[in-house]
Amino acid sequence: MNPFFLIGAVADLLAVAVHGVVGHRLILARLTNDHLFSTAAFGDAAATRRVIIVSWHAVTAAFLASAAMMFLLAFGAVTSRPAALFVSALHAGFLAVGFAAGSSRIIGLIKRPRLIPVGFFTVMTTVVVMGWLGSR
Numbered sequence: 001m002n003p004f005f006l007i008g009a010v011a012d013l014l015a016v017a018v019h020g021v022v023g024h025r026l027i028l029a030r031l032t033n034d035h036l037f038s039t040a041a042f043g044d045a046a047a048t049r050r051v052i053i054v055s056w057h058a059v060t061a062a063f064l065a066s067a068a069m070m071f072l073l074a075f076g077a078v079t080s081r082p083a084a085l086f087v088s089a090l091h092a093g094f095l096a097v098g099f100a101a102g103s104s105r106i107i108g109l110i111k112r113p114r115l116i117p118v119g120f121f122t123v124m125t126t127v128v129v130m131g132w133l134g135s136r
Contacts, residue, residue: 004134088131
């Protein structure tokens with residue numbers, strides 16, 4: 001058993017729970033059509049809402065698939081260094097998007113940390129590092 005992959009898998013399961021369940025309840029459920037707008041590409045406000053929900057849960061599905069791969073790697077069912085590095089790179093990409101989206105608030109988050117952004121960066125960094133260490 002590889003403990004690095006196991007830690008990465010558990011971190012990804014935490015991401016699935018928080019992003020998929022808590023995030024849905026705290027953010028997506030509160031998005032109503034009167035807070036959204038229509039677009040020529042997607043349609044009315046309800047279509048915009050559906051696009052946001054699908055995108056949100058596609059990210060959650062990526063976390064779940066990554067957790068499954070990390071568990072397979074942890075217990076030796078899969079022995080692929082490129083698979084581990086891919087999972088690490090995927091989460092590094094999530095980190096990069098998070099930094100880009102929150103770049104204007106980084107200083108404020110350092111001065112007054114918030115649970116969700118700190119948790120996001122902690123979990124994503126854990127998966128990146130554990131996938132890389134486990135592949136060595």
